Amino acid sequence: MIPLVSLVDAVLHFLDPAVLARVLFDGLAKASIYVMIAAGLTLIFGLMGVLNFAHGSLTAIGAYLGGLVMVTFAASASGNVGRIALFFVAIVVVFALLTAFGGAMEVSLIRPLYDRPPLYQILLTFGITLVLEELLRMVLLFYDIQPSTDWLEAQGTRPEIISKTHDVFGLGVEGLEVFQILLGVAITAGVWIFLTRTRYGLYIRAGSEDGEMAQALGVNVHQAFTVVFGVGVGITGVAGALLMWDSAWAASIDLGAEVLLPAFVVVIVGGLGTFRGTVVAGVLVGFVDAFTTELFTSNIVGFSALPELFIFLILVGTLVLRPQGLFGVEEVGGH
């Protein structure tokens, strides 16, 4: 009868307001992270039909670049306000550099392959990953930073208000989670507005549905591709900078691999190439992760490997029941 007792225990456990609040904040924070790490991937696939396997290593580069800005200037930016302001400077720097890098990468490497089968793009971007990772490793070793362990010095630049757990009406709320939620919401809203309220966003949505028709209406689809690839890579870098402060992820070479799989899960569950789907799937996966983490790592059922398994069960369920994803149409991709 042990399982039954456990079930009752579990239900009782989740009725506790403190636990509910924790799952809620955990879920929202994880959702923000999942949406952010998947946003660049889905934007790029949605318009261009390019599956960017270099996505993970670009996230890692964003984490290190963000960390570099923080570590370099941390001494002159003390206090909560100073550090948070510096973090926003770091985000802007990371976004600018990686957007430029992404744009250059599209023009020089991806563009010549549009007329080839998708396998070429996969091989190319996978190759880019290997090159970027090795370059990053060389740079890190040169500066005596251990590449395969978390960069704690960067993590240590977190201001106190973000590092500690705050007491809100008797419930423990982690500062980092609130920060992640706010940033996640802001960036999601920013991308949303870019896509739905700007002229360029309109071109992108039109071009992703029918590139030839968009060109015939006077839209420079090539330029739109470069911008989207750049912005997609830029957002990916910002996500990395955000993860740099989170001890569950943190800046390391391995961050690339850690990020790539859940990012693909979110993109596939949401429907390849739909930003709306990615947001919904990110929230779904975030809450399932938060709920199962609470369930399997609390003292009810101790099995800490299970939460990750559940994320992949969502993927398997989606692929079996609705292969095009929650919001996907059956054929997507510009090519």
Place this chain on the structure above:
Amino acid sequence: MSLLELADVHGGYGETEVLSGVTMDVEEGEVVTLVGRNGVGKTTTLRTALQLTPPRSGTVTYDGEDVSGRQTHEVAQAGMGWIPEDRRMFSQLTVEENIQVAVKDAERVDTHLDRAFEAFPDLREFRNRKAGNLSGGQQQMVAIARGLVGENDLLLVDEPSEGLAPQIVEDVANALRAVATDASLLLVEQNFPLAMDLADRFYLMDHGEVVHSDTTEGVSADDEEIRRYLT
């Protein structure tokens, strides 16, 4: 000087040559139609003019400039519009957004939208509906509206009546007559009487070449020369 001029244009897809030396022109203010059987290269002629299928040899001159090999969006920006076969809606975009994409002057989007809805009052009530959910006739109106708001001097119109009910075809024909007051039209149309009715001149095509051309006055599908190439 002609608005559009194709001189000995050869072209096609991959290894297949579809156009084997097409020479034709469209004057300013004219409605010209291409007639011929399926597969003789009418659609490809339009695609080649727009550089969607760039010519392998020969030249396409638009508004006095050789545009062969240019990017399609540049040719479109120069004032050549496309109302394609199957209408090619951006089905996930609303009617309004479909029309907005076609407006080339970003400063005057609202003015052009109003103009489109004045020309096609029925579209106004569907403006926020996804274009993919409209009927064929409504989609054709959106496609023509896209051509209209682009301030084009030449519209390439491909099979506008295809798949539409007869009374809707009449609406489409009227819409085309209306846009023809502002722009030249190069029209591909299977409905021979309709094509002759709309156009001032015609080119009869066969096997990727122009085999006959004349004004449309008094021409009917029963004429010996034409029947030979249409049936």
